[in-house]
Amino acid sequence: MSDHEEVLARIRQGAFYTESEASFQNGQRRADLVFEYNRTPPGEAGRRRELLEAILGSVGARTVLLPPFHAGFGSNVHIGDDFFGNVNLTFVDDVEIRIGHGVMIAPSVTLTTTGHPIHPGLREDFRRFSEPIVIEDKVWIGSNVVVLPGVRIGYGAVIGAGSVVSRDIPAMTVAVGVPCRVARPITDEDLKARTFPAA
Template identity: 50%
Template sequence: MTVPQRVLDVMHTSGIYFCDDPEMGAAQQEQMKMLHELNATMPGDPRRKELLHEFFAEFGEGAYVELPVHANWGCSTHWGAHVYANFNLTLVDDGEIFIGERTMIGPNVTLVTTGHPIRPDLRERVAQYSEPIHIGRNVWIGANVTVLPGVTIGDNAVIGACSLVNHDIPANTIAFGTPCRVVREINDHDREYYWRDHRIPADI
C-alpha cells in the first residue's frame, strides 16, 4: 500500500491536525507492518535493501542504517547518499526529515518532527502538529541526541552526545548541551588534531 497523498498533505502542512483519521490509521498500520518486516531481516538478506527503498521516502546510494530502526511512518524521511545511522535510530517522522549526504548518526538518536498543543482539550482530541527537520551534508550527530521539530542543522556541524537540539545550529560549528548551544566554530586546530591532543597522522 502506498500512503495516500491526502494523508501526506495533512501531515506535511504546517498547522494543527487530528491523527484519528481512519485513512491515516490504516496507512500507518501498513507502514508498521513493513517496518516490522525490515527489522526482522537477517544480515545479507537482499530483501533488506528492497525494504529500505520501499519504506522510506528516499534512501540514497550507499546509505546504511543499523537495525533496529524505529519510525512513525518512514515515508516522510529522506536519506542522502552515503548516510550512516547507528542502531536504535528513532524517527518521529509524521513531518518530513531530510538527512544530507555523508551525515553520520550515532546510536540511540531521536529525530522528532511532531508535537502536541499545550491546551489540554486539544490534546484530548489527539491534536498534533509537525514541522520538518533539515540536517545538512556531512553532519555528525553523537549518541543519544534528540532533535526537536523545525530544527535545521547546517553542513559539517558536529552535535555532541546527549544534546537536546531545540533550535537551529549553523554550519561548520561544534554544539552540545541541554539545550544544545554552539561552543565554537570548526577551525585550524581541527585540521591537525582529531581528538583532544591526538594528532592526525601526516600521511592520511
Template identity: 45%
Template sequence: MSRTEKEKMLAGDLYHAGCPELQADLAQTRAWLVRYNASLGLPASDRRRLLAERLAEVGPDAVIRPPFFCDYGYNVALGTGVFLNFNCVILDVVSVRIGDGTQIGPLVQILTADHPRDPEVRRSGLEFGRPISIGRNVWIGGGAIILPGVTVGDDAIIGAGSVVARDVPVGATVVGNPARAVAPRSA
C-alpha cells in the first residue's frame, strides 16, 4: 500500500514537502502563527490556549514568548514548565519533545528537517527529518542551534551560540561550534 507524503514525513523517510496535503498543513500553521505571534499582550492563559490549538502537547505552565516560528506545530510536545524565549524556531517535520522545566533562550533553533547528502537525490526535492529529544531541566543559551537527530540528556547545559550536532549526555555542559563538553561552571 502506498503511503502519503505526510506519512513518509512523519516516519522520517524521504518525502516531497511540496505535496498539496503538506502545503495545506503549512498554510494552517502560518495562519495560526499570525494569531499566536500577535498574542504577546494577551494573558498567559489565552496564549496557552492558542498553543494547545496547534501543538501536540502543552504541559502545565509551559510558555512560549512570541514571536515563535515552526513548520507544523503538531509534532512539538512541551512538558510542564517549559519556557521558550523570544524568536525561537522549531522545524518540526518529525517529533520534537522538550522535557519538564527546560529553559530555552532567545533565537534558539531546533531543526529536525534534513536533506539527502547525495546531490542527485537532493536535487529531486526529497527531504527527511530526524527527531529531537530534549530532556528535563535543560538550559539552552540564546542563539544555540540543535541539529537533526540530537538527544539532549536531563540537566544538561548548552552554551549560547553553540551548534549541537551530537547527543549531549545527562548533566553535561557543552559549548562551541561544534559543541563540545566542558567542565561545568558553578553559580
C-alpha cells in the first residue's frame, strides 16, 4: 500500500491525519472556481450553472445556490435536484457531503465533515479527522445551523435556526437546540399550520 493509499484509508476510517499527509489531495480543491462563482453577476444563470458543475462532485437539476458560498474542496459535495442554498453556505468537505432532493438551507449554515483533537498536543500540522455528512431528501435547515462530522439528517426533518447538530436526526422530526435534539414529530397537523405549534 502506498503512502497516499494509507492516508486515504485512515481518512475513510475517521482516524487522525495531518495537513502534510493529505496535501496530495490539494489538486481536487476548487478555490479559484468558487471565487469566480461568487463574483458572477445574478443575470448570468448559465455561467453559474457551468461553474457549479465544474466545482461540485455532482449537482442536480433546478439547483439554486446563492453566492457567496464557501467550500474547502467543492469536489466532495454532491447535491440532488430542486436544492435551494441561501447565502453564506459553507461546506467543509474534506470528505463527502451528500445532499438529497428538495433540500432547503437558510443563510449562514456550516456543514463540516472535519474536527480536531481535543488535546493541543495532538493538533500539530492541523491534525484532524473527517466523517461524511448525509442530508436526506426534503430536509429544511434553518439559519446559522452547524452540522458536525458524521451526521445524517433524515427525510423531511426540520432543523431549527441556530442549532448545532452533533448526532443523527430521525426522519420527519423537528429538532432544535445546542446540542440539537428532537422536539417533536412532524404530523399531518402541520399541513394546516404556517408556524409550528408548541412542542
